[in-house]
Amino acid sequence: MTQDIKRTLALIVTTGAFIGLTGCATTGDLDSTRGDLQTQIDRLSADVSAAKSEAAAANSKANDAVNIANEANRRSMDTAEKIDRMFRKTMQK
Secondary structure, three states: OHHHHHHHHHHHHHHHHHHHHHHOOOHHHHHHHHHHHHHHHHHHHHHHHHHHHHHHHHHHHHHHHHHHHHHHHHHHHHHHHHHHHHHHHHHHO
8 A cells, every 4th residue: 555655646646747847838838939029019019110100201291281272172173263353344344
């Protein structure tokens, strides 16, 4: 009976050691994974910054286009008003 307990205990210790040694990642593995993740985070951060910059440039161009369109509309309304005045003058004669 004592030998069975010793065998069982030895088997448990061996199994525990095997699981402990093969199932755990080493510090080097974790550092490598952490470094890879940090590289990806840095790359994504740079991509986000570039996207924000491009969005700001596009917004600026859109505002310029709106200003140009508003100016063109104002000029066309002025021209329409001038034509209307000239038409009224010719009708009065």
